[in-house]
Amino acid sequence: MAMCTGCLFIITAPSGTGKTSLVSALLENDPELRLSISYTSRPPREGEEEGRDYHFVSRERFEKMQISGDFLESAEVYGNWYGTSQRWISETMQSGQDIVLEIDCQGAAQVRKFFPQSVGIFVLPPSASALEERLLARNKDTADVIRRRLKAVREEVSHINEFDYVIINSILEDAIHDLICVVRAERLKRARQLQLQKNQVLISQLTSF
Ligand code: 5GP
Numbered sequence: 001m002a003m004c005t006g007c008l009f010i011i012t013a014p015s016g017t018g019k020t021s022l023v024s025a026l027l028e029n030d031p032e033l034r035l036s037i038s039y040t041s042r043p044p045r046e047g048e049e050e051g052r053d054y055h056f057v058s059r060e061r062f063e064k065m066q067i068s069g070d071f072l073e074s075a076e077v078y079g080n081w082y083g084t085s086q087r088w089i090s091e092t093m094q095s096g097q098d099i100v101l102e103i104d105c106q107g108a109a110q111v112r113k114f115f116p117q118s119v120g121i122f123v124l125p126p127s128a129s130a131l132e133e134r135l136l137a138r139n140k141d142t143a144d145v146i147r148r149r150l151k152a153v154r155e156e157v158s159h160i161n162e163f164d165y166v167i168i169n170s171i172l173e174d175a176i177h178d179l180i181c182v183v184r185a186e187r188l189k190r191a192r193q194l195q196l197q198k199n200q201v202l203i204s205q206l207t208s209f
Helices: 019-029 059-067 086-094 105-114 128-138 143-157 172-187 197-206
Strands: 008-012 033-035 071-077 080-085 098-102 119-124 165-168
Touching: 008 019, 008 105, 008 172, 019 033, 019 098, 019 172, 059 071, 059 080, 071 086, 071 105, 080 086, 080 105, 086 098, 098 105, 119 172, 128 143, 165 172
Parallel strands: 008 098, 008 119, 033 098, 119 165
Antiparallel strands: 071 080
């Protein structure tokens, strides 16, 4: 079978939007999707596992990897570095599998340069107060840290026009369904459908009457 290229989904959301729960529900629903595991210089949080949540590396190692060109994109977010493995992406894409990237808007902009066909999905909280409440409930950050995170939200949301889809995470089940629908719709696009050999055979049968 001819080598085909998979879809690349970029999911971006302000911190506290519930993006991680959304993405894990999406992956559970769709075993064909592959989640890119990022490298980060951030130390693991309680319950996080090497290789499942991130590849945790020291800042020095991260910088060396950056210099060696190991990253498709990398960015500093809230004082820590994050990067997407160039090799993993190209190998997974070549094999025709669909990829999910859970990255910030700086990373999304870099990826879009290399893969203009990528699909950008921006997730929003239902309201500013809901976001503030989620941030307050989630951690024991000082008011100052929360204020900084909310400022970062403002910056992040200012990039919304760079994305193809917007999903409001008001009711989790609905937002999961929306996300599943976006993935499904992208797979149904003509260019994608005609990449599949069985569909090419179908078209040639239908045009040979
Ligand atoms: P956290 O430290 O809470 O897991 O993630 C902080 C932020 O970094 C989130 O907005 C997340 O989307 C972003 N992020 C995670 N991995 C990457 C990556 O590989 N590249 C970029 N640019 N951002 C990332």
